[in-house]
Amino acid sequence: MITAAVVDDDRMLLDGLRSWLADVPQVRLVSAVATVDELLAGADGVVDVVLLDLVLRDASVPADNIRRLRAAGSRVLMISTVADRSRIVAAMAAGADGYLTKDHDLKTLVSAMEEVAAGGTVHSPELAFAWAHDKSPTRPRLSPKELQVLLDYASGLTLKSTARRAGISPNTAKYYLDRVKDKYQQAGRPAYTKIDLACRVREDGLGDGAEAWNRG
Template structure:
């Protein structure tokens, strides 16, 4: 019997909604080859659980986690897990399908990305695939990534949601410091965003960026401020 347990794929479920964790657990526990090792309500708690498991040499094979959580979000948690426990695979199960989040999660080391409208068998398949060392993507996510490779984003489509927000603020004449204050980020981060926007749009000045923003309807002529 202990041999059977060792063959099980141990899973840590991380989601800030108890009802979601309970639903996932109830489905996984009826699978003969899966075992729910523990649950956590946020990224920090997940890392605490993993530290304890590592101390007892009982690390899970897969961590199934949401992206939007308090204390430590899913992308930051994924990055920490990948760095501390390279043999532990992370599968993201979230409501968010924006390309910016997908890229961030995969870049952080996620071995799977599923949307919460996925069928339960897909969740199980993602866990098994990740445990084998492969990557599993929700069909809609796979289509988006394929489309992106076939038709690379150009113009405003190349900008992330945050970069679009920055572009709109640039067009209103805000300085980097004012943009930072408006978006509650550091001035250095704001400066990096502005630089990325200019680079992606192949522009050389904030004035050009303002014109693009007006032309694309991000702001009106009245909303555009004087650029320095």
């Protein structure tokens, strides 16, 4: 059973989600409120997943909202109509676990909540687009050797084969790979496994012309 809360100042959306989630046996909606302050003040235990609107009318800062919810022990799935790429990227960097626009259906929403509750990250097309076009200073900048190691390893090669192709030792290849992972994690983008790295390559459009992309 996943406990969930919604923070959104659209009353129609709150009522709609109450109705939607009432028929989902694996999700229990415990709160539907307009502000993070209201949620935290009335919280009775840790909520597994909070559906958080990106921009609220109380003028709260999205990144602050995310950090407060994460500090309270909840994972955060952003839901919004806002397509501002910089805000989406900033929300992920602040610790959000995914982003969905509000035009998705119930099945997609529930799947996203299950993924987030299990410790994963929701990679919607909108989020991938925002990352691929991210021009912020915090966007991961990879050296040519880091990029080569990332592309070869994420394509399915072993670390030993990756090192051989790059003309370096396995220990050096691991050093470059660890640097790549660290840069993505500092940007709020998970890069723990080979699958994670393959997702980052796909999202960022790396490959042909990647060196020019990386230079920005």
